[in-house]
Amino acid sequence: MSAVLEIAGLRKTYKSRKGVRRALDGFDMVVEAGQVHGFLGPNGSGKTTTLRTLLGLIRPDGGRMVLLGREVPAALPEVAGSVGAIVESPQFFGNFSAQDTLALLADAGGVDKRRVTEVLELVGLRDRAKDRVKSYSLGMKQRLAVASALLKNPRLLILDEPANGLDPGGIREMRSLMRNLAESGMTVLLSSHILGEIQLICDSVTIIAAGRRVTAGSVAEVLAANASASVRVRLDTVTDLPAVANLLRELGAQVSLENDHLLVSGAQPSAINRELATRGVFVSELAPVTADLESVFLELTGTAPVEGEHRQVDQTVASAAGSTNGWGR
Amino acid sequence: MSLFRAETRRLTKRRFTKFFLLGVLLILAAVAVGMGATNQKRGPETAAAAQAEARQEFEAAVERSKADKQACEAAQGTPDAGNWPSNCADMYEPQQADFDPQWYEPATFQFEESFPAMVVVLASLLAAAAFVIGASYVGAEWNSGGMMNLLLWRPKRVQVLGTKLLALLSVFTVLTVVLSALWTGVFALIGEFRGSMEGMTAGAWQSVALTELRGLVIVLVAGAVGFGLASIGRHTAVAMGAAIGVIAVLQVGLATVLSLAGTKFVDAYLAPAWLSAWMLKEVKLEDWNACNFSPTGCEPDTLTLTWPMAGGLLGGILVLIVALALWSIRSRDIT
Numbered sequence: 224m225s226a227v228l229e230i231a232g233l234r235k236t237y238k239s240r241k242g243v244r245r246a247l248d249g250f251d252m253v254v255e256a257g258q259v260h261g262f263l264g265p266n267g268s269g270k271t272t273t274l275r276t277l278l279g280l281i282r283p284d285g286g287r288m289v290l291l292g293r294e295v296p297a298a299l300p301e302v303a304g305s306v307g308a309i310v311e312s313p314q315f316f317g318n319f320s321a322q323d324t325l326a327l328l329a330d331a332g333g334v335d336k337r338r339v340t341e342v343l344e345l346v347g348l349r350d351r352a353k354d355r356v357k358s359y360s361l362g363m364k365q366r367l368a369v370a371s372a373l374l375k376n377p378r379l380l381i382l383d384e385p386a387n388g389l390d391p392g393g394i395r396e397m398r399s400l401m402r403n404l405a406e407s408g409m410t411v412l413l414s415s416h417i418l419g420e421i422q423l424i425c426d427s428v429t430i431i432a433a434g435r436r437v438t439a440g441s442v443a444e445v446l447a448a449n450a451s452a453s454v455r456v457r458l459d460t461v462t463d464l465p466a467v468a469n470l471l472r473e474l475g476a477q478v479s480l481e482n483d484h485l486l487v488s489g490a491q492p493s494a495i496n497r498e499l500a501t502r503g504v505f506v507s508e509l510a511p512v513t514a515d516l517e518s519v520f521l522e523l524t525g526t527a528p529v530e531g532e533h534r535q536v537d538q539t540v541a542s543a544a545g546s547t548n549g550w551g552r
Numbered sequence: 553m554s555l556f557r558a559e560t561r562r563l564t565k566r567r568f569t570k571f572f573l574l575g576v577l578l579i580l581a582a583v584a585v586g587m588g589a590t591n592q593k594r595g596p597e598t599a600a601a602a603q604a605e606a607r608q609e610f611e612a613a614v615e616r617s618k619a620d621k622q623a624c625e626a627a628q629g630t631p632d633a634g635n636w637p638s639n640c641a642d643m644y645e646p647q648q649a650d651f652d653p654q655w656y657e658p659a660t661f662q663f664e665e666s667f668p669a670m671v672v673v674l675a676s677l678l679a680a681a682a683f684v685i686g687a688s689y690v691g692a693e694w695n696s697g698g699m700m701n702l703l704l705w706r707p708k709r710v711q712v713l714g715t716k717l718l719a720l721l722s723v724f725t726v727l728t729v730v731l732s733a734l735w736t737g738v739f740a741l742i743g744e745f746r747g748s749m750e751g752m753t754a755g756a757w758q759s760v761a762l763t764e765l766r767g768l769v770i771v772l773v774a775g776a777v778g779f780g781l782a783s784i785g786r787h788t789a790v791a792m793g794a795a796i797g798v799i800a801v802l803q804v805g806l807a808t809v810l811s812l813a814g815t816k817f818v819d820a821y822l823a824p825a826w827l828s829a830w831m832l833k834e835v836k837l838e839d840w841n842a843c844n845f846s847p848t849g850c851e852p853d854t855l856t857l858t859w860p861m862a863g864g865l866l867g868g869i870l871v872l873i874v875a876l877a878l879w880s881i882r883s884r885d886i887t
Contacts, residue, residue, distance in 0.1 A: 303705065
């Protein structure tokens with residue numbers, strides 16, 4: 224499998240009166256052809272800066288970017304025709320119809336006008352194509368944005384938060400659209416905060432925090448690498464939990480006492496079951512805890528909410544570990 | 553070429569463009585109708601009527617003068633004498649020459665004399681429209697993210713901005729040429745039926761064409777400057793703010809400060825004099841504080857602004873702002 228997008232050591236620094244902010248601090252990413260690749264990160268982590276830099280809107284301070292085998296930004300004019308993108312939610316002129324908006328883009332990009340009808344059909348706006356955009360809901364505008372990115376029939380589709388404003392039905396349609404596009408050979412790079420969606424749609428992910436990659440790989444690999452391999456133990460009588468916790472600790476397991484169950488790691492489920500049964504304690508549930516992308520994301524980026532604390536934007540594991548991401552002198 | 557075509561369509565499809573130009577057309581129509589309604593063709597009948605009115609006015613003035621003289625003489629030696637001259641014989645007596653029948657002729661539209669001012673009206677309105685529409689056209693694109701969207705399709709920033717500017721200037725060139733032709737035609741009709749086309753030789757028509765050509769240049773410079781300012785500031789409001797700032801601070805404020813400082817030729821520092829110099833070929837500024845003795849009396853110092861001087865200034869402003877806009881889009885991040 225060949226890479227359609229490669230980023231290595233990408234750096235971007237913003238200077239202002241408030242100081243210097245490293246938006247990207249040696250960021251790396253690889254997206255293989257034909258995949259749906261999720262690009263995740265907390266607010267202000269550098270996702271949009273990465274996409275803008277990749278698309279030539281922002282000049283990087285260092286690093287290397289390759290799109291469809293060509294180094295960018297130098298070769299961007301040559302590869303732009305094969306890259307469809309929406310970066311954040313583009314606004315459209317409210318008094319133009321979707322048809323006009325796309326026809327003007329098709330004209331500007333030298334795309335066959337028939338493609339306009341095709342993409343309007345594809346994103347479900349066919350029957351509202353002649354309505355003014357100002358009469359559209361947020362979700363419909365989002366569909367129009369996706370349509371504008373699809374207009375070129377690109378080899379690589381870059382979508383920043385495409386599910387923004389979509390209703391559940393719309394999200395599901397967007398999911399199946401992404402899948403169909405990937406099946407047709409198109410590579411899709413998807414930035415989103417809806418982690419459940421990413422887990423369902425994407426083949427692989429890259430997680431960014433404080434301008435640096437914190438993990439990357441196939442969804443299964445990322446989940447496996449960050450799974451805690453713990454077991455949830457529930458008893459018939461909740462009052463027995465502290466005693467059982469002590470018992471399991473004596474066996475060398477790490478035990479976390481939760482409200483109505485125990486989380487046990489460092490011991491096989493069969494060993495736990497056998498030991499408790501021999502002591503006359505019977506479990507009502509003994510199940511391995513499976514990690515989901517959301518918990519992996521929260522753990523890796525250090526953005527899980529903590530009771531009594533108000534996490535600030537830019538406050539992540541990477542920034543806490545001494546990165547200069549965020550405004551600093 | 554496809555980008556140019558798309559940009560031309562985008563500009564002409566905008567509601568703001570349509571409504572603003574409709575407003576300009578309505579004002580132009582009102583000016584033409586007003587000029588047509590307030591002018592009349594002169595002929596033997598109007599000349600006879602003017603002569604009769606002049607004579608009537610003269611006779612009435614003579615009657616009033618006689619009555620005043622009698623009142624003056626009657627008042628001599630009375631307390632009322634202070635209200636009259638001491639020598640009643642020296643009182644002014646109206647003369648026939650004081651009542652030139654020409655002054656009583658109705659207003660008439662002398663095409664050769666009056667049309668250049670009408671060209672200035674047309675150019676001023678179109679220049680204002682070009683400035684505002686140019687600023688809004690690119691400002692709204694920056695503001696809405698449309699420019700970013702377009703650059704994702706055409707990642708050649710200078711070429712994209714240059715094409716947009718070219719589309720704006722092309723649309724206004726066509727519009728100005730068409731409207732100038734219509735404007736000339738309408739006022740030629742007004743001259744024909746409500747005035748006179750006397751003196752309109754081939755040379756005079758050539759002069760009209762050159763004035764209209766200079767009007768076209770003003771329109772294009774205004775459009776490019778509005779476009780450039782909005783693009784530098786990436787918002788329509790920047791161009792509008794700059795325009796208001798130039799008028800309020802530089803024009804009104806500067807005029808006041810320079811007048812207080814007793815600067816010679818204050819008008820030479822203000823835009824209207826230069827615009828007049830450009831449109832009317834030259835403007836002579838006079839400094840009445842200076843007194844140069846001559847056989848005819850005190851002559852003021854003069855400064856003549858010519859159209860090549862004004863052209864140089866316009867060109868300088870145009871090059872500066874367009875170059876800054878192109879440099880800005882080339883070097884600044886698009887966020």
